[in-house]
Amino acid sequence: MSNPQNKAFESWDKFLNPVTLKQSLIEASVFLTVYEMFRQSVIENLRSFYSDGFKDGKFTQSANYKTKVLDLYPRDVFHASCLWFQQSSAIDQSDLDIIQRIRDHRNAMHTNSRSSFRALTAQLRVSYSPSFSRSSPRLTVGG
Numbered sequence: 001m002s003n004p005q006n007k008a009f010e011s012w013d014k015f016l017n018p019v020t021l022k023q024s025l026i027e028a029s030v031f032l033t034v035y036e037m038f039r040q041s042v043i044e045n046l047r048s049f050y051s052d053g054f055k056d057g058k059f060t061q062s063a064n065y066k067t068k069v070l071d072l073y074p075r076d077v078f079h080a081s082c083l084w085f086q087q088s089s090a091i092d093q094s095d096l097d098i099i100q101r102i103r104d105h106r107n108a109m110h111t112n113s114r115s116s117f118r119a120l121t122a123q124l125r126v127s128y129s130p131s132f133s134r135s136s137p138r139l140t141v142g143g
Contacts, residue, residue: 028109035106039078046081078103 014020050065072087073080082099085091091099 028113032106032109035102042081042085043077046084 015024046069047061047065048059050062050069051059052062053060069084070077070080072083082091082096086093086096
């Protein structure tokens, strides 16, 4: 079963199997939750470190936050924050590489889930009968 068609069938079988799908969704949910918690922790702890007060329920940022953190990588506050931690010797390049690999995996999960659902909906077509018979809705495979 090494040909591409068999691999595709195995992949869809694994995806559509309720037991493996449930386990995969749980694992993905935990991974994404932990990633987002880590990301927010990195950003918010640094923001609070560079705050010069509190107004309307939010930290107010000192001018140093922009020059010492955000200017390190203006397009991405998370990456800028990680670079600040590296410059402060709290993490090293290998830590940054691990963070990037984790982030890449998170992004791939997002991209793959979107393309998987697009492929699935391209192959499956749901048609609804106007009557309220037992056959409604009817799922048809193909074109």
